[in-house]
Amino acid sequence: MKINCNISPEFIKYIDELILLSTERQNLTFNGGKREINLEIEVKDDKVICRGEYLKKEYTHIEEKAELKLMLKRGIFQVLSKIIGRPLSPWGILTGVRPTKVIQGFIDDGLTIEEIKRELQNNYLVSPEKIEIMFKIREEQKNLLGKLQNSFNIYIGIPFCPSRCSYCSFTSYTTNRSKNLVEPYLQGLLEEINFYGNFIKERDINIRTIYIGGGTPSILSPEQIQILLERIAKKFPLDKVIEYTFEGGRPDTLTEEKLKIIKDFGVNRLSINPQTMNNSTLEIIGRTHTKEQFIRVFYKAKELGFNWINTDLIIGLTDEGFNQWRNTLEEVIALNPENITVHSLALKRAAIQKEKSPLTFKEAKEIMDFTYSIMGENGYNPYYLYRQKAMAGNQENVGFTKSGFISPYNVVSIEEIGNVLALGSGGISKVVKEGEIIRFSNPKDPNQYLEKVKKSLFNVEIV
Numbered sequence: 366m367k368i369n370c371n372i373s374p375e376f377i378k379y380i381d382e383l384i385l386l387s388t389e390r391q392n393l394t395f396n397g398g399k400r401e402i403n404l405e406i407e408v409k410d411d412k413v414i415c416r417g418e419y420l421k422k423e424y425t426h427i428e429e430k431a432e433l434k435l436m437l438k439r440g441i442f443q444v445l446s447k448i449i450g451r452p453l454s455p456w457g458i459l460t461g462v463r464p465t466k467v468i469q470g471f472i473d474d475g476l477t478i479e480e481i482k483r484e485l486q487n488n489y490l491v492s493p494e495k496i497e498i499m500f501k502i503r504e505e506q507k508n509l510l511g512k513l514q515n516s517f518n519i520y521i522g523i524p525f526c527p528s529r530c531s532y533c534s535f536t537s538y539t540t541n542r543s544k545n546l547v548e549p550y551l552q553g554l555l556e557e558i559n560f561y562g563n564f565i566k567e568r569d570i571n572i573r574t575i576y577i578g579g580g581t582p583s584i585l586s587p588e589q590i591q592i593l594l595e596r597i598a599k600k601f602p603l604d605k606v607i608e609y610t611f612e613g614g615r616p617d618t619l620t621e622e623k624l625k626i627i628k629d630f631g632v633n634r635l636s637i638n639p640q641t642m643n644n645s646t647l648e649i650i651g652r653t654h655t656k657e658q659f660i661r662v663f664y665k666a667k668e669l670g671f672n673w674i675n676t677d678l679i680i681g682l683t684d685e686g687f688n689q690w691r692n693t694l695e696e697v698i699a700l701n702p703e704n705i706t707v708h709s710l711a712l713k714r715a716a717i718q719k720e721k722s723p724l725t726f727k728e729a730k731e732i733m734d735f736t737y738s739i740m741g742e743n744g745y746n747p748y749y750l751y752r753q754k755a756m757a758g759n760q761e762n763v764g765f766t767k768s769g770f771i772s773p774y775n776v777v778s779i780e781e782i783g784n785v786l787a788l789g790s791g792g793i794s795k796v797v798k799e800g801e802i803i804r805f806s807n808p809k810d811p812n813q814y815l816e817k818v819k820k821s822l823f824n825v826e827i828v
């Protein structure tokens with residue numbers, strides 16, 4: 366039996382050393398425990414093609430197949446690590462978006478904490494540092510997990526931005542090109558809120574969190590924000606909501622007038638995202654604000670009574686190394702926001718920026734180690750984590766929080782323990798049912814979304 370497995374080019378893009386080996390062909394035999402597998406690895410252009418041959422012919426069971434797949438992955442990982450002279454990734458062969466979620470799977474299988482740690486290290490080849498972080502996050506989340514199980518949460522997307530950031534791969538539309546679409550889009554969204562508002566009231570559903578994200582929701586005018594939040598207050602029962610987030614995103618779109626409206630409607634968590642505190646980088650990456658603007662808006666929000674603020678930052682932006690990152694982190698920590706979310710740059714095909722992060726694997730690791738350490742010293746603990754393809758240094762995105770300020774919405778969406786109803790174009794709703802997750806989505810394109818709204822083609826799978 367032949368097994369072919371392709372490692373995607375994205376997975377190995379950052380490994381320059383491998384591309385140098387592009388003409389070589391390596392034939393290796395990997396001894397996977399009691400069975401033997403022949404592994405053939407071909408490195409061609411920027412692709413690595415691995416072929417594995419399982420020598421035991423009578424392989425039939427599904428468990429054996431899963432075990433074989435795991436052995437093959439381990440074999441490939443070890444071989445590639447040997448070729449480049451270091452572990453391919455600190456996350457071993459855990460390549461999924463939600464590494465922390467696997468812990469629950471092992472607990473459900475009856476494994477003890479020590480057994481889980483051993484499993485992660487020996488069978489999934491995860492580094493001890495990352496295993497420690499996974500358990501720290503688990504510890505931080507533990508009081509919330511039970512409360513959020515099967516909870517009902519709402520996401521509302523506004524897919525417009527003042528300009529396109531060079532690294533962005535989200536579906537977002539700049540207002541200078543799609544200005545005329547904003548008002549019809551809002552009207553469509555109000556219709557969808559009406560529909561699901563009735564749906565929720567009829568079933569007496571308690572909403573636990575609401576997250577207005579984007580894009581940049583604060584791109585809406587003060588009147589539009591007022592109309593949106595008024596409709597949410599009218600149609601959704603807010604009495605059991607523990608988190609109501611409004612993603613300001615770009616500091617240049619948040620005026621005092623808008624902040625007051627957002628506060629008046631009971632939003633209790635605000636996100637204001639500088640990404641970096643270096644003005645020259647902000648200009649290069651196409652963000653139309655400065656760090657001074659961010660600081661002004663941050664203090665204004667505090668003055669108006671927002672006492673739960675998140676700031677998003679990115680590691681590995683153009684021209685930024687360790688010193689620039691340390692400067693950003695120290696300046697943001699000095700402001701003492703309740704949440705700081707650290708992203709490792711992950712460039713996808715839709716991004717304008719084509720050149721990858723300037724960070725080497727080693728630098729990205731140093732930066733991440735420094736981040737965990739300085740965050741800990743300043744009272745911030747990691748509370749959720751997720752990964753994407755092609756991240757700088759194969760690291761991760763991590764949400765840090767001061768004690769008592771965990772965002773339940775982020776925990777629900779990453780650990781997939783509750784239902785999320787996603788409104789607006791591109792919204793992907795999730796229904797958690799008896800351990801299974803059912804997804805349904807709205808069209809990504811705002812015009813197609815409006816067509817759907819016009820015909821009242823709403824999804825009603827949430828039963």
Ligand code: SF4
Pocket residue numbers: 525526528529530532533534535537579580581614615
């Ligand atoms: S603000 Fe966010 S969604 Fe908008 S262009 Fe920048 S990265 Fe993309």
